[in-house]
Amino acid sequence: MNFYLRQAGFDDLELIREWRNKEHVRKNSFNQHYVTKEEHKDWFSKLNKDNTKQCLIFILEDVPLGISIFSINHKHQRANWSFYLGETGLPKGTGTKLGFASMDYAFDNFKVQKIHTEVLSYNLASLKFHDKLGFVLEGKHKKHFLIESVFYDVYLFSIFREGWEEKKDNLLMIIEKGNNTSLQG
Numbered sequence: 650m651n652f653y654l655r656q657a658g659f660d661d662l663e664l665i666r667e668w669r670n671k672e673h674v675r676k677n678s679f680n681q682h683y684v685t686k687e688e689h690k691d692w693f694s695k696l697n698k699d700n701t702k703q704c705l706i707f708i709l710e711d712v713p714l715g716i717s718i719f720s721i722n723h724k725h726q727r728a729n730w731s732f733y734l735g736e737t738g739l740p741k742g743t744g745t746k747l748g749f750a751s752m753d754y755a756f757d758n759f760k761v762q763k764i765h766t767e768v769l770s771y772n773l774a775s776l777k778f779h780d781k782l783g784f785v786l787e788g789k790h791k792k793h794f795l796i797e798s799v800f801y802d803v804y805l806f807s808i809f810r811e812g813w814e815e816k817k818d819n820l821l822m823i824i825e826k827g828n829n830t831s832l833q834g
């Protein structure tokens with residue numbers, strides 16, 4: 650595979666902040682304010698010392714393109730996942746590769762039985778993306794997130810270890826087929 654995740658370090662900080670402050674990331678995040686250098690450094694310093702947090706950079710063909718952040722609840726063997734691609738206009742299927750690498754990494758490296766996420770109702774790309782990865786909708790928080798006088802629903806997704814084991818070979822085939830298609834133009 651020409652894509653994987655690696656641990657983020659202090660050298661990645663400015664790149665992560667640049668991504669985090671982009672419009673397409675901010676509007677789909679639960680904190681939508683502009684992140685200053687100082688706030689960002691504090692966030693990463695705390696995260697780095699916290700054994701419940703993992704911050705990973707998604708690499709495709711040697712280029713860093715996005716991020717996956719896991720908050721692990723060791724007691725209940727579950728992890729909350731947040732992620733984004735730092736750029737727009739990337740080839741179709743790039744997000745699926747990030748998702749594949751992230752699920753594979755999490756179930757291989759963390760002692761968890763479940764990964765769960767929260768998605769804003771208007772984030773159609775992410776809703777579709779979760780379905781493609783094999784996540785199941787557990788429910789939603791109704792009118793849960795307020796932006797400029799409008800309350801939006803928040804969808805709750807999860808995937809269990811068994812679900813991922815069932816899904817991953819097929820997903821890898823889809824990813825590889827996509828690679829071939831783009832090579833053939």
Ligand SMILES: CC(C)(COP(=O)(O)OP(=O)(O)OC[C@H]1O[C@@H](n2cnc3c(N)ncnc32)[C@H](O)[C@@H]1OP(=O)(O)O)[C@@H](O)C(=O)NCCC(=O)NCCS
Pocket residue numbers: 673674677678732733734735739740741742743744745746747766767768769772773774775777778781
């Ligand atoms: C969510 C995200 C990772 C998806 O990445 P991506 O590169 O578009 O994903 P893919 O190209 O692999 O597409 C995955 C599926 O979503 C669909 N999709 C992508 N963009 C879409 C859109 N704007 N509307 C509807 N469906 C969309 C694709 O068609 C594909 O399904 P298909 O294979 O059945 O056609 C990316 O859009 C992103 O980082 N967004 C900004 C941050 C964000 O939303 N983070 C998640 C917060 S919960």
